[in-house]
Every structure is written in structure tokens, then in C-alpha cells.
Amino acid sequence: MSTSVTTTCRDLAELLPAGQTACRLLFQECFKVGIKNIFITETYRSQERQKYLYAQGRTRPGQIVTWTLNSNHKSRLAWDIAVGPPQSLYDATTLNKVGAIAKKLGITWGGTWTDNIDRPHFEVKSTWKMPKGYKLEGQVIVPSNSKGKVQLIVEDKKEEIKVANTNWNPGSPAIKTETENYIAQAVKDGIIQASHLKDLQSGAMTTDRLLGLNITIQKRRSK
Known part of the structure; x- marks a missing residue:
């Protein structure tokens, strides 16, 4: 996939299989407890795009949006989410609930980081396995914009x-x-x-x- 450094990739297919499965499982479990207004804002991020974002607020105008040049997004095992209406885009209450579910699934949540808290961020290692007792129960629809809703078609x-x-x-x-x-x-x-x-x-x-x-x-x- 070739995109501009200014373009955000929201395609779940750009993640490695472990990342895709973990993300779908997270959205499925959120759906089951009534959290349906979350959506993907970024999956894969090239090193060139990471450099572009890192420059913002430093050598390029704007607010600082990242603190690292070595993001796990480039590993194709990380994804960011946001919250749709009626909540605000990064509603802390909703993201905290999603984060709690992620921890049960063995998914790393940026909300637990001590130095740079990043509540919208989730990632797994390439060795991640689905925890015992969980499975994908059907087709999980993962929205990529605020107009969509999480769906589980069984x-x-x-x-x-x-x-x-x-x-x-x-x-x-x-x-x-x-x-x-x-x-x-x-x-x-x-x-x-x-x-x-x-x-x-x-x-x-x-x-x-x-x-x-x-x-x-x-x-x-x-x-």
C-alpha cells in the first residue's frame, strides 16, 4: 500500500493477522457490553508518516501529536480508536471501559502507560494468542468512521x-x-x-x- 504521509490508514487489513484478530475480538467484546460507538482512526503507519507527525509542533506548525519516532504502528500490530456521538471524540469514560476489556484479552492499552498516557492506542505482540474462553463468534463489523456502529453478525x-x-x-x-x-x-x-x-x-x-x-x-x- 502506497499513501501520502498526510493520509491516515484505517484499513484493518493492513495489520498482521495477530493484530487483525485482536482488534476484532476487542470490538466484539465491546459490542457485547453495549459499546457500539467506537471506530478505528489509524492502523498501519509508515516510518515516513511517523517522521511527518513527529515534526508537528517541533519543526512544523501545530500541536505535538506524538512523542516518538519509533511507533509500534509501523509493526502492523497497533491501532488507534475514537468515540462517536453522542460522546466526545476521545471520551475518557468510554476509552477507559474499552481499555479494561483490552487488558482482559491480553491487549496492551496505552492508557496504562505511565510516562505518556495514550488512551486511544492499542497494540499486541506478534506472539499474541486469543485468551482461553474467547472466540470470534461471528462477523465483527469494525467501523472506520464515526457514522458507523460496531456490529456482530452471528x-x-x-x-x-x-x-x-x-x-x-x-x-x-x-x-x-x-x-x-x-x-x-x-x-x-x-x-x-x-x-x-x-x-x-x-x-x-x-x-x-x-x-x-x-x-x-x-x-x-x-x-
């Missing part, structure tokens, strides 16, 4: 799709509600047309079409 094991292009059957009211909210947000954000939500609610949505919509939404939100 497949109903009782529902088996035997042929392609069959009408989508969520299998449970909870999955139906979460999926409708997800599609409704995409409509509100102008990513897809409102007709898709109407078809979903009326039962006219097919499994193949829903999968295609999800891929489209994720691609648009990762840009």
Missing part, C-alpha cells in the same frame, strides 16, 4: 443455506434487527439505496444479494 447454526440465491432467513429476531440496523445505517450514509432496506424488511432479500451488499458497504467505508 450465523444461526440451525439455518442451513442449501442453494444459492434463496431468500434470506435470519433465523432469529435479534439477527434480523441487527442486520436491518446495519443496512439502514448504510442507506443513511448514502452507500446503498433505500430499496435494499425495503426488500430486506419485506422478505424479498436473497442471501447472495445481502452478501454482496455487505462487501460493497465495507469497501466504501474503508476508503
Whole structure:
């Protein structure tokens, strides 16, 4: 991936597998306790971008935003988050709750650092393993902007799709509600047309079409 030093990378796919899994697990566990308004603000950061940020407030105008030239973001094992409405962007109460969850998962949280507290920052080592008793329970939707919400789409094991292009059957009211909210947000954000939500609610949505919509939404939100 080649980007300008002024451009923030929010793509989860730019992290190493351990970083991707740890981040998704963190967002999943946050979702399960009702923290759904957090989103990614940066994943991978090149050394060139780190130098650019380090210069801010020193040799370049602006406030100091980093204290190091050796950020763990360049290792592809670190990510930053922020908080969406109605809280402020770096709401300490929310970040503290996320940090407490991260510690249970063996994820390093910048809020515990003594010299330079960095509450939005999370990272793991390349040797990180998912703690015993935890697993990814479904598709975890990790937003990359304040308009999105964390989602956990769990497949109903009782529902088996035997042929392609069959009408989508969520299998449970909870999955139906979460999926409708997800599609409704995409409509509100102008990513897809409102007709898709109407078809979903009326039962006219097919499994193949829903999968295609999800891929489209994720691609648009990762840009």
C-alpha cells in the first residue's frame, strides 16, 4: 500500500493477522457490553508518516501529536480508536471501559502507560494468542468512521443455506434487527439505496444479494 504521509490508514487489513484478530475480538467484546460507538482512526503507519507527525509542533506548525519516532504502528500490530456521538471524540469514560476489556484479552492499552498516557492506542505482540474462553463468534463489523456502529453478525447454526440465491432467513429476531440496523445505517450514509432496506424488511432479500451488499458497504467505508 502506497499513501501520502498526510493520509491516515484505517484499513484493518493492513495489520498482521495477530493484530487483525485482536482488534476484532476487542470490538466484539465491546459490542457485547453495549459499546457500539467506537471506530478505528489509524492502523498501519509508515516510518515516513511517523517522521511527518513527529515534526508537528517541533519543526512544523501545530500541536505535538506524538512523542516518538519509533511507533509500534509501523509493526502492523497497533491501532488507534475514537468515540462517536453522542460522546466526545476521545471520551475518557468510554476509552477507559474499552481499555479494561483490552487488558482482559491480553491487549496492551496505552492508557496504562505511565510516562505518556495514550488512551486511544492499542497494540499486541506478534506472539499474541486469543485468551482461553474467547472466540470470534461471528462477523465483527469494525467501523472506520464515526457514522458507523460496531456490529456482530452471528450465523444461526440451525439455518442451513442449501442453494444459492434463496431468500434470506435470519433465523432469529435479534439477527434480523441487527442486520436491518446495519443496512439502514448504510442507506443513511448514502452507500446503498433505500430499496435494499425495503426488500430486506419485506422478505424479498436473497442471501447472495445481502452478501454482496455487505462487501460493497465495507469497501466504501474503508476508503
